[in-house]
Amino acid sequence: SELWKHGKACGTYHISHLDDPGHELFHIDGKLVDRYFFCKTLRGYHERHCFIPENIRDRYCQSLDKLPLLAGRKSLKTVVGEGYSEVGNDKTSVDRKNEYDDSILKPKMLAMAVPAFFLLSCAFFCPCFQARKREAAHTVLSKEPISMDSISSLEMNSASEKFPGSPMRVPPSPMRVPPSPSRFSMSPKLNRLGSIHLNMSQVARATNNFSPSLRIGEGGFGTVYKAELPDGQVVAIKRARKEHFSALHTEFRSEVELLAKIDHRNLVKHLGYVEKGMERLIITEYVPNGTLREHLDGLKGKILDFNQRLEISIDVAHGLTYLHLYAEKQIIHRDIKSSNILLTESYRAKVADFGFARLGDDSDKTHVSTKVKGTVGYLDPEYMRTYQLTTKSDVYSFGILLAEILTGRRPVDLKKPPDERVTIKWVFRKYNERRFAEMVDPLMNESINEEILVKMFDLAIRCAAPTRADRPDMKAVGEQLWGIRMDYLRSDRRG
Numbered sequence: 279s280e281l282w283k284h285g286k287a288c289g290t291y292h293i294s295h296l297d298d299p300g301h302e303l304f305h306i307d308g309k310l311v312d313r314y315f316f317c318k319t320l321r322g323y324h325e326r327h328c329f330i331p332e333n334i335r336d337r338y339c340q341s342l343d344k345l346p347l348l349a350g351r352k353s354l355k356t357v358v359g360e361g362y363s364e365v366g367n368d369k370t371s372v373d374r375k376n377e378y379d380d381s382i383l384k385p386k387m388l389a390m391a392v393p394a395f396f397l398l399s400c401a402f403f404c405p406c407f408q409a410r411k412r413e414a415a416h417t418v419l420s421k422e423p424i425s426m427d428s429i430s431s432l433e434m435n436s437a438s439e440k441f442p443g444s445p446m447r448v449p450p451s452p453m454r455v456p457p458s459p460s461r462f463s464m465s466p467k468l469n470r471l472g473s474i475h476l477n478m479s480q481v482a483r484a485t486n487n488f489s490p491s492l493r494i495g496e497g498g499f500g501t502v503y504k505a506e507l508p509d510g511q512v513v514a515i516k517r518a519r520k521e522h523f524s525a526l527h528t529e530f531r532s533e534v535e536l537l538a539k540i541d542h543r544n545l546v547k548h549l550g551y552v553e554k555g556m557e558r559l560i561i562t563e564y565v566p567n568g569t570l571r572e573h574l575d576g577l578k579g580k581i582l583d584f585n586q587r588l589e590i591s592i593d594v595a596h597g598l599t600y601l602h603l604y605a606e607k608q609i610i611h612r613d614i615k616s617s618n619i620l621l622t623e624s625y626r627a628k629v630a631d632f633g634f635a636r637l638g639d640d641s642d643k644t645h646v647s648t649k650v651k652g653t654v655g656y657l658d659p660e661y662m663r664t665y666q667l668t669t670k671s672d673v674y675s676f677g678i679l680l681a682e683i684l685t686g687r688r689p690v691d692l693k694k695p696p697d698e699r700v701t702i703k704w705v706f707r708k709y710n711e712r713r714f715a716e717m718v719d720p721l722m723n724e725s726i727n728e729e730i731l732v733k734m735f736d737l738a739i740r741c742a743a744p745t746r747a748d749r750p751d752m753k754a755v756g757e758q759l760w761g762i763r764m765d766y767l768r769s770d771r772r773g
């Protein structure tokens with residue numbers, strides 16, 4: 279049900295109410311967004327003197343409104359932030375830097391703020407500019423890092439490395455590889471985008487000299503350590519493995535580039551970046567409760583119940599929707615899998631590992647890659663065949679993940695009888711035989727309403743359709759999962 283609508287000049291909003299409080303759906307200009315973006319957008323509109331009913335802000339946005347707007351910095355933050363306040367683009371590099379940088383406004387920043395103010399004042403009064411607001415904000419923002427640091431030749435080379443000029447391939451586009459050289463400055467100092475500023479001796483202290491006792495995992499990229507910063511904050515530090523350093527260079531930078539732009543509760547947050555000599559370290563938020571795969575394997579004690587599995591699926595769908603639709607530039611994750619889904623103490627999911635991710639391009643919809651990357655079992659067959667990467671490749675992987683969440687089975691399990699080894703094929707067959715309950719993870723020990731099961735498996739199968747045109751987009755997937763969850767909660771109450 280629609281709560282309220284605002285005049286066109288301020289955009290339109292509505293809130294749909296589900297049965298249980300705390301699970302409302304927020305829409306801005308017809309798009310489903312999470313509460314955080316909803317409130318940030320409202321706040322932006324409030325600052326523009328649009329009428330916002332008090333009860334809406336009090337009810338849904340109180341905690342957000344308590345976020346400090348730093349005195350003396352407010353005007354720059356507001357001007358730049360406002361010009362960039364498209365739904366989902368709530369955090370910009372400039373915005374983030376303002377929020378975290380504890381020093382007072384620097385002359386260079388003021389020098390940028392003045393033209394930005396004129397540009398954005400113009401944006402506010404000229405209707406034609408409104409439609410182009412996002413593009414203009416890109417221009418303003420992409421200039422900013424150049425004014426701060428010198429250009430790295432390595433960064434300039436990467437576009438041609440990734441997209442050789444063969445007629446088969448999509449030509450390099452400024453949208454795809456944005457000019458943000460300061461992020462990869464070869465300076466030994468910490469990258470300025472990160473909110474945590476550490477030098478190598480502080481890193482060494484925080485990780486106890488990369489002590490094996492603080493090692494929390496190992497991936498293709500390198501080793502991950504848990505670290506405690508001097509202020510007590512616990513973070514994860516990913517350390518690139520030296521022997522793979524040159525091979526990982528582009529990937530590493532791609533990871534830094536992408537993470538720095540992302541701010542969503544269902545995506546692991548990037549906190550800082552260290553470049554020093556042959557060390558490349560990414561500091562991210564520490565997500566304490568292990569990977570989804572570990573939980574499905576029963577390695578964490580308690581077995582995930584159906585509702586938790588449903589919520590985890592919704593969280594992943596929201597994280598991916600953000601990457602596909604609302605990030606500053608479209609991002610295709612490319613490596614969605616259960617070991618890349620990290621869980622919080624309250625079993626909320628965060629999508630991790632953007633090492634394989636690359637920027638998408640909203641304009642041409644497909645990219646032709648030089649090599650197929652991803653993990654066996656989750657790889658989109660159409661991408662493998664054509665080398666064309668689209669957001670639907672993530673949808674495919676999500677379908678495989680959903681089947682994994684429901685059945686508990688790995689996507690490929692060679693220990694199973696031959697006709698059960700590829701989980702999605704087995705699911706498809708069982709689905710056609712209408713043997714739904716037989717597919718459910720035996721560890722779950724719950725009887726779930728058949729209608730709910732049908733909807734869940736149906737969604738997994740549609741996401742993993744062999745042809746991408748038959749797959750829903752991630753936003754639709756999230757909405758369908760919400761609907762299923764409502765049905766589930768109702769059936770649970772009845773049952």
Ligand SMILES: Nc1ncnc2c1ncn2[C@@H]1O[C@H](COP(=O)(O)OP(=O)(O)OP(=O)(O)O)[C@@H](O)[C@H]1O
Nearest residue numbers: 494495496497498499502514562563564565617631
């Ligand atoms: N931010 C984090 N918080 C807590 N644990 C983490 C974090 N990031 C990674 N880990 C742990 O470290 C392990 C390795 O992570 P990493 O992302 O490097 O590799 P992976 O995703 O398992 O493998 P690959 O990168 O080859 O796909 C994860 O499985 C997880 O257990």
